Amino acid sequence: MLAVRLTPGAAKDAIGGGWTDEKGAGWLCARVRAVPEKGRANSALIALLAKALDWPKSAILLESGDTNRLKRLRIRDGAHAAARLTAIIDIWVQAT
Template identity: 50%
Template sequence: MAAWSATLDGLAIAVRLTPRGGRDGLDGVETLSDGRQVLKARVRAAPSEGEANVALIALLARELQVSRSQISLTAGASARLKRVAVQGDGEALAAQLQKRLCEI
């Protein structure tokens, strides 16, 4: 299963978030032991009071060049593995994410 997929109203992304990661950034795609793929992301923010989730949304907004209001956390608010929904043109967002990952 791919780390992201286009949906009717945008893009769904499976993310493995590392809070207190020393910097805000994307680290590529990782395959988990069960075969699922996730987008690896790290943020400087601590996991308390949702700070890391807010930082993740800001990071994805910057990387995908969309507004923060277009991004929502759909699963995993208190877990390391999260599901994120991005509103917009799913194919264009997927291409933007793929292009960004090729640069790292």
């Protein structure tokens, strides 16, 4: 499960940085150029993550946050590559 804070309508697509909510939970920050209409921003986020992780788009599912900027995504079949995926995500969170 991957927690992402999405900013739609950004100047460019990017992943990087972290954000902590009022409960202390950590969220990966992502920005997409797509607007938040008819699921366009959600689709753009999934495409961005799939490309950056070198993972099939069909294996990244939006679990919650369809109309919210805070998203939870499930990366299917990620167990066999958990160390690689975790390392990539950790680097993104450290980026500013």
